[in-house]
Each structure stands twice: as structure tokens, then as C-alpha cells.
Amino acid sequence: MHEMSLVEAVFESLLPLCADNGWKRVEKVTLKIGTLRQVIPEALLFCFETAAAGTPLEGAMLDIQEVPIRQKCRHCGLEWGGEIPLGRCTACGSTEVDTISGVELDIESLEVAVDDDEKS
Numbered sequence: 001m002h003e004m005s006l007v008e009a010v011f012e013s014l015l016p017l018c019a020d021n022g023w024k025r026v027e028k029v030t031l032k033i034g035t036l037r038q039v040i041p042e043a044l045l046f047c048f049e050t051a052a053a054g055t056p057l058e059g060a061m062l063d064i065q066e067v068p069i070r071q072k073c074r075h076c077g078l079e080w081g082g083e084i085p086l087g088r089c090t091a092c093g094s095t096e097v098d099t100i101s102g103v104e105l106d107i108e109s110l111e112v113a114v115d116d117d118e119k120s
């Protein structure tokens with residue numbers, strides 16, 4: 001499953017972070033995911049919950065922020081959003097186009113639970 005490999009990549013970043021900082025429980029993870037990744041949020045959520053079992057991320061809320069596609073023409077410098085036309089400049093017709101956003105897979109923020117011992 002496509003989503004599982006994304007989740008594994010996220011966990012490979014998060015788990016060492018939890019270990020290094022002594023975080024026992026993460027409450028919320030916000031991910032920025034470009035729409036070009038073609039992630040199905042429900043599938044991602046399911047994979048996240050499966051992978052989180054038995055880790056500090058178990059029970060964490062997953063917030064998925066989709067990042068829209070933006071493209072930029074190398075030829076005339078035009079920037080535009082949206083998928084269409086993909087890979088072709090709307091102004092000069094050049095196909096030398098860079099995708100400047102929409103491929104993100106970033107951990108935007110984390111909310112970590114305070115140590116249980118410090119709660120009263």
C-alpha cells in the first residue's frame with residue numbers, strides 16, 4: 001500500500017525524535033502532504049494507527065494538511081496553481097516547468113504530552 005510506505009517514512013523520522021527527547025506520548029501529528037502524492041487520507045489514517053500501535057505515537061491524532069500543486073515555468077517565470085495544465089506553461093507553452101509545491105511530505109508540527117509524573 002502506497003500510504004504505508006509514507007507512514008513508514010514519517011515514523012522513521014518521528015521515532016528517533018521521541019527516543020532522543022524522552023517523549024513517551026505524542027498527542028497530535030500534523031503532516032503536510034502535497035496533492036501530487038495522491039494520498040487517500042482515510043488510508044493514511046488507517047496505516048498511521050496500525051504503525052503507531054505500541055509506540056509513543058499510539059493514540060495520536062493525525063492532522064493532514066494538503067498542499068496544492070504549484071508550478072513554475074523556467075522559461076518565462078510564470079507561476080500557477082492547480083493541476084491543469086500539468087507540465088506546460090499557460091503563458092508561453094514551454095514544457096520546462098518545475099513543480100514548486102505539491103510533492104511535500106513534511107512533519108509540520110507535533111504536540112507532545114507532558115510527562116505523566118508532572119501532572120497533578
Ligand SMILES: [Zn+2]
Nearest residue numbers: 073076089092
Ligand atoms: Zn512560460
